[in-house]
Amino acid sequence: MTIVVKHTATSVVTIERFIIEEERNHPEATGELSGILYDLALAAKMIANKVRSAGLADILGATENENVHGEVQQRLDVLANEIIIKAMDHGGRLCAMASEEEPGIIQIPDEFKCGKYCLMFDPLDGSSNIDVNVPVGTIFSVVRKITRGRHGELEDMLQPGRRQVAAGYVIYGSSTMMVYTTGQGVHGFTLDPSIGEFLLSHPNLRIPENGRYLSVNDSYEQLWDDSVKSIMRKYKGLDGDRRALSTRYVGSLVADFHRNLLGGGIFAYPSNKKTPKGKLRLLYEANPLSFIVEQAGGAASNGHQRILDVEPSELHQRTPLYIGSRSEVEIAQRAIAGQPELAVV
Numbered sequence: 001m002t003i004v005v006k007h008t009a010t011s012v013v014t015i016e017r018f019i020i021e022e023e024r025n026h027p028e029a030t031g032e033l034s035g036i037l038y039d040l041a042l043a044a045k046m047i048a049n050k051v052r053s054a055g056l057a058d059i060l061g062a063t064e065n066e067n068v069h070g071e072v073q074q075r076l077d078v079l080a081n082e083i084i085i086k087a088m089d090h091g092g093r094l095c096a097m098a099s100e101e102e103p104g105i106i107q108i109p110d111e112f113k114c115g116k117y118c119l120m121f122d123p124l125d126g127s128s129n130i131d132v133n134v135p136v137g138t139i140f141s142v143v144r145k146i147t148r149g150r151h152g153e154l155e156d157m158l159q160p161g162r163r164q165v166a167a168g169y170v171i172y173g174s175s176t177m178m179v180y181t182t183g184q185g186v187h188g189f190t191l192d193p194s195i196g197e198f199l200l201s202h203p204n205l206r207i208p209e210n211g212r213y214l215s216v217n218d219s220y221e222q223l224w225d226d227s228v229k230s231i232m233r234k235y236k237g238l239d240g241d242r243r244a245l246s247t248r249y250v251g252s253l254v255a256d257f258h259r260n261l262l263g264g265g266i267f268a269y270p271s272n273k274k275t276p277k278g279k280l281r282l283l284y285e286a287n288p289l290s291f292i293v294e295q296a297g298g299a300a301s302n303g304h305q306r307i308l309d310v311e312p313s314e315l316h317q318r319t320p321l322y323i324g325s326r327s328e329v330e331i332a333q334r335a336i337a338g339q340p341e342l343a344v345v
């Protein structure tokens with residue numbers, strides 16, 4: 001279902017107004033989910049501000065800490081993580097959070113009310129690109145609490161992606177954009193820095209049916225198994241039965257995904273001999289982007305199964321990922337699992 005918001009191409013619609021109009025389509029809504037989205041938009045503006053001034057403010061580069069994945073944390077990663085936690089912990093709408101940068105669940109402090117939603121996020125995706133001024137992003141996923149106690153528990157976080165009630169990302173690029181879905185289509189907002197507001201710029205985004213771009217890190221080719229190598233040959237038109245996709249790889253998932261969402265194509269991060277479970281995280285990266293891509297008419301698979309149907313077993317679970325235009329994802333699924341059918345939303 002796509003949301004009907006009455007505005008013309010020249011209407012100026014702030015993200016706040018859009019969220020309110022979207023909420024009106026749900027008479028049963030309490031406003032809590034809307035509140036989470038406002039607070040995330042605020043956190044995004046604060047992070048955008050830090051990203052923009054990073055080169056001048058001595059906040060580039062690595063800290064001495066490693067995160068739970070054994071990766072060196074970048075200073076901006078740490079800042080973005082703190083900004084989101086501080087923007088979200090006191091609103092009374094969340095019962096717990098989980099971040100790619102934190103080993104365990106982040107509980108809501110006792111002095112604040114707990115709400116009925118859980119937030120999972122990657123505060124600054126693509127952070128290895130920060131020092132070279134390449135776009136980075138924030139990715140988020142919201143699910144409803146299913147356990148009975150006051151605080152959120154691991155069980156609340158480990159729900160399959162199809163149960164997400166909202167998901168989105170922010171791309172800190174030549175402009176800052178926030179793109180989100182609550183299951184009523186995908187909508188994009190561009191930050192107007194002169195007034196500090198996200199304005200509706202891309203209503204009802206649809207991914208083109210046919211791919212234009214292939215985003216994959218080819219340097220892993222020697223580590224791929226034969227089925228992955230055959231998929232890549234097909235995408236590159238080397239089998240002679242289709243035209244070649246154009247290769248584009250930023251190495252910043254949000255930037256690669258955003259380009260392919262607008263232009264059509266596929267982002268692939270297959271498993272390889274060194275990372276047999278894939279690299280990307282199911283809860284913080286694959287699930288939210290898969291909810292968005294399906295809402296935009298595309299698809300996402302781990303090669304065997306629709307991403308949104310995967311039952312998570314760990315907070316920091318990794319997954320292979322093929323995401324983008326439906327026909328391209330089906331090629332991967334057919335080659336790996338031997339069957340093209342992807343469950344449809």
Ligand code: AHM
Pocket residue numbers: 071100122124125126127128217251252253254279
């Ligand atoms: P991060 O969340 O630690 O930044 O890692 C995820 C990033 C993605 O943004 C990107 O698609 C991928 O890692 C790039 O990995 P590689 O350098 O192996 O191609």
Ligand code: MG
Pocket residue numbers: 100122124125126253285
């Ligand atoms: Mg990431």
